[in-house]
Amino acid sequence: MKALVLSSGGIDSTTCLALAVEHYGAGEVLALSVAYGQKHTKELQAAQAIAAYYGVKHRHLDLAELFRDSDCTLLQGGGDIPKESYADQLKETDGKPVSTYVPFRNGLFLSAAASIALSNGCEVIFYGAHSDDAAGNAYPDCSAEFNDAMQTAVWIGSGKQLRICAPFVDKTKADVVAVGLEKNAPYHLTWSCYEGGEKPCGVCGTCRDRAAAFAANGVKDPALEVNHEG
Amino acid sequence: MKALVLSSGGIDSTTCLALAVEHYGAGEVLALSVAYGQKHTKELQAAQAIAAYYGVKHRHLDLAELFRDSDCTLLQGGGDIPKESYADQLKETDGKPVSTYVPFRNGLFLSAAASIALSNGCEVIFYGAHSDDAAGNAYPDCSAEFNDAMQTAVWIGSGKQLRICAPFVDKTKADVVAVGLEKNAPYHLTWSCYEGGEKPCGVCGTCRDRAAAFAANGVKDPALEVNHEG
Numbered sequence: 001m002k003a004l005v006l007s008s009g010g011i012d013s014t015t016c017l018a019l020a021v022e023h024y025g026a027g028e029v030l031a032l033s034v035a036y037g038q039k040h041t042k043e044l045q046a047a048q049a050i051a052a053y054y055g056v057k058h059r060h061l062d063l064a065e066l067f068r069d070s071d072c073t074l075l076q077g078g079g080d081i082p083k084e085s086y087a088d089q090l091k092e093t094d095g096k097p098v099s100t101y102v103p104f105r106n107g108l109f110l111s112a113a114a115s116i117a118l119s120n121g122c123e124v125i126f127y128g129a130h131s132d133d134a135a136g137n138a139y140p141d142c143s144a145e146f147n148d149a150m151q152t153a154v155w156i157g158s159g160k161q162l163r164i165c166a167p168f169v170d171k172t173k174a175d176v177v178a179v180g181l182e183k184n185a186p187y188h189l190t191w192s193c194y195e196g197g198e199k200p201c202g203v204c205g206t207c208r209d210r211a212a213a214f215a216a217n218g219v220k221d222p223a224l225e226v227n228h229e230g
Numbered sequence: 231m232k233a234l235v236l237s238s239g240g241i242d243s244t245t246c247l248a249l250a251v252e253h254y255g256a257g258e259v260l261a262l263s264v265a266y267g268q269k270h271t272k273e274l275q276a277a278q279a280i281a282a283y284y285g286v287k288h289r290h291l292d293l294a295e296l297f298r299d300s301d302c303t304l305l306q307g308g309g310d311i312p313k314e315s316y317a318d319q320l321k322e323t324d325g326k327p328v329s330t331y332v333p334f335r336n337g338l339f340l341s342a343a344a345s346i347a348l349s350n351g352c353e354v355i356f357y358g359a360h361s362d363d364a365a366g367n368a369y370p371d372c373s374a375e376f377n378d379a380m381q382t383a384v385w386i387g388s389g390k391q392l393r394i395c396a397p398f399v400d401k402t403k404a405d406v407v408a409v410g411l412e413k414n415a416p417y418h419l420t421w422s423c424y425e426g427g428e429k430p431c432g433v434c435g436t437c438r439d440r441a442a443a444f445a446a447n448g449v450k451d452p453a454l455e456v457n458h459e460g
Contacts, residue, residue, distance in 0.1 A: 061295065066342055070349035097389045103348035104341060107387045111334060111341035112296055118333035119300035141387035149386060153379035157337045157371035159327045 002028035004117040005126040006109055007058075009033065009046030010192045011210060012128030012168060015180035019167060020126050021054050022183065029056040030120060032113055036102060037064035037075045040196030049189045061112060067102065074100040074194055081194045083203040086138040098138045100194060100205065106141035107150060110164060114154050118162055125154070130168040130176055132209060144169050173209050174216035181217060188222040200224070232258040234347040235356040236339055237288075239263065239276030240422045241440060242358030242398060245410035249397060250356050251284050252413065259286040260350060262343055266332060267294035267305045270426030279419045291342060297332065304330040304424055311424045313433040316368040328368045330424060330435065336371035337380060340394060344384050348392055355384070360398040360406055362439060374399050403439050404446035411447060418452040430454070 002024045007013045020029050031054075033047040044060070051058035073079045082089050082099060089098045106129065113125045133142035140146060151164045168176050180187060192210045193200035200207050200223075214221045232254045237243045250259050261284075263277040274290070281288035303309045312319050312329060319328045336359065343355045363372035370376060381394045398406050410417060422440045423430035430437050430453075444451045 065291065066345045067349060069346070095389075096391070101389070102345075104344035104384065104387055104392075107383055108338075108341040108345050111338040114334035115296045115332075115338050116299070119297060137389055140389040143386060146383055146387040149379050149383035153337055153376055153383055154334065156373060156379060157334055157376040159325075159331070159367055159370040161326070162334075 001030045001057075001120045001122050003124045003126060004030045004032055004113050004120070004122045005056075006113055006128070007031040007033050007047045007051065008128075009043035009050060009190060010128075010206075011173065011180065011187065011190055011213070012130055012176050013047075014050050014185050014187065014190050015176050015183070016126040016128045016167065017050065017054060017056070018180060018183040018185040021056065026055045029054070030116075030122065031056050031058045032116060033058065033060050034109055034112070035060070035062045035064055036105065037067045037077075038196075039074060039076055039078075039081070040191065040194050042196040043191045046189055046191035050186055053186045053189060059116070063108065063112065066108065070103055072100065072102050074102055081204050084205070085208050086205045087136065089205065090136040090138055095137060097140055098205065101139055101141075104141060106139075106146070110150050110154065114158060114162055118158055122162065124163050124165050126165050126167070128168055128176070129166050130171055130173055132173045138205075142169075173213040177213040177217050181219065188225070190223055231260045231287075231350045231352050233354045233356060234260045234262055234343050234350070234352045235286075236343055236358070237261040237263050237277045237281065238358075239273035239280060239420060240358075240436075241403070241410065241417065241420055241443070242360055242406050243277075244280050244417065244420050245406050245413070245415050246356040246358045246397065247280065247284060247286070248410060248413040248415040251286065256285045259284070260346075260352065261286050261288045262346060263288065263290050264339055264342070265290070265292045265294055266335065267297050267307075268426075269304060269306055269308075269311070270421065270424050272426045273421045276419055276421035280416055283416045283419060289346070293338065293342065296338065300333055302330065302332050304332055311434050314435070315438050316435045317366065319435065320366040320368055325367060327370055328435065331369055331371075334371060336369075336376070340380050340384065344388060344392055348388055352392065354393050354395050356395050356397070358398055358406070359396050360401055360403055362403045368435075372399075403443040407443045407447050411449065418455070420453055
């Protein structure tokens with residue numbers, strides 16, 4: 001294996017997977033998905049379908065135990081998921097992350113990915129952090145500053161055997177969608193909504209961001225077209 | 231809770247625990263120990279005994295699944311543990327870590343600790359990395375450069391809510407033992423040997439380092455005195 005891709009089943013990581021498969025070939029790519037107690041376990045089924053679409057090996061990891069004491073609203077047992085945009089939510093957080101921030105999730109996922117990647121001879125980890133999620137400190141573990149530090153930590157801590165590639169860390173979600181449309185990423189298979197219901201709720205932060213990103217590219221969201229019409 | 235201490239049951243982390251308990255009080259300290267498929271599970275029993283000695287809450291985490299594909303010699307199913315000093319081992323590794331380096335272990339443990347610490351309101355994570363382990367790239371995830379990067383990653387990635395304290399990152403193991411002796415750390419309860427046999431093997435890298443650190447302080451190793459005499 002050459003590359004490990006953190007694959008959540010959403011737009012950003014699916015676009016990363018498209019890039020990794022294009023560059024390394026499906027046989028050299030390992031997709032890693034993590035259960036962490038999220039309400040929307042539906043994203044894990046999406047990740048599995050996307051890995052099958054590309055014909056890459058898919059590994060599933062359960063780290064829910066680590067978040068059992070968290071009151072994050074994204075998690076089972078947490079409070080209600082906010083129905084406002086991130087910008088509106090941030091007016092109430094006093095500089096802290098939004099309530100759907102999962103404690104150090106990206107750091108944990110990148111570190112778990114590093115241990116697995118090194119154990120399988122991979123030279124690079126891809127993940128889909130982008131600047132919209134980092135804006136206003138909504139998700140500080142999506143910021144370029146965080147990414148720089150983790151890149152150094154993984155490079156040095158691995159004995160210079162493994163690096164992190166975050167191709168969208170300075171780009172918007174609309175930019176990500178533009179890349180994915182060009183690469184024919186299977187967006188019809190993706191899942192983003194935090195609620196994990198039958199259809200996307202349309203009002204959680206990530207539903208709003210997803211809709212705006214497709215709108216900015218002048219296309220309809222293929223997941224809404226294919227899976228949830230009517 | 232105020233402080234989380236990564237506690238392996240060895241000398242370095244037990245000295246960290248002594249410092250954290252002195253500073254924050256036992257009621258505000260959470261000790262975290264991790265099973266990762268190590269041969270010397272005996273260290274986990276030591277960690278439990280040390281947490282009980284200090285009267286701190288102790289949490290156990292099993293992350294062995296992450297290392298199932300690793301050929302690290304420290305792990306069950308790995309090859310033989312070298313019987314030479316780290317300095318001698320490094321003559322054969324061509325600049326790579328020693329064979330007992332567990333892939334990105336400290337990054338993973340610090341990240342898992344960060345998720346748990348944030349979920350429990352802690353403001354700081356203590357861990358016992360020291361310069362002897364980092365020397366010559368034996369364990370690159372014990373180096374000051376790695377630690378600096380992880381400190382930044384945790385501080386930024388947590389939204390400036392959590393920091394890492396590595397009090398020995400620029401010190402030798404002999405320095406660590408000097409601190410612990412001054413603080414009356416319960417070294418008689420600790421376990422270091424990688425083999426995890428009835429008695430310490432005396433010839434693995436960590437047995438050698440431990441013996442040298444006590445010798446440098448002019449004292450006998452109390453664990454050898456109390457637990458394993460005869």
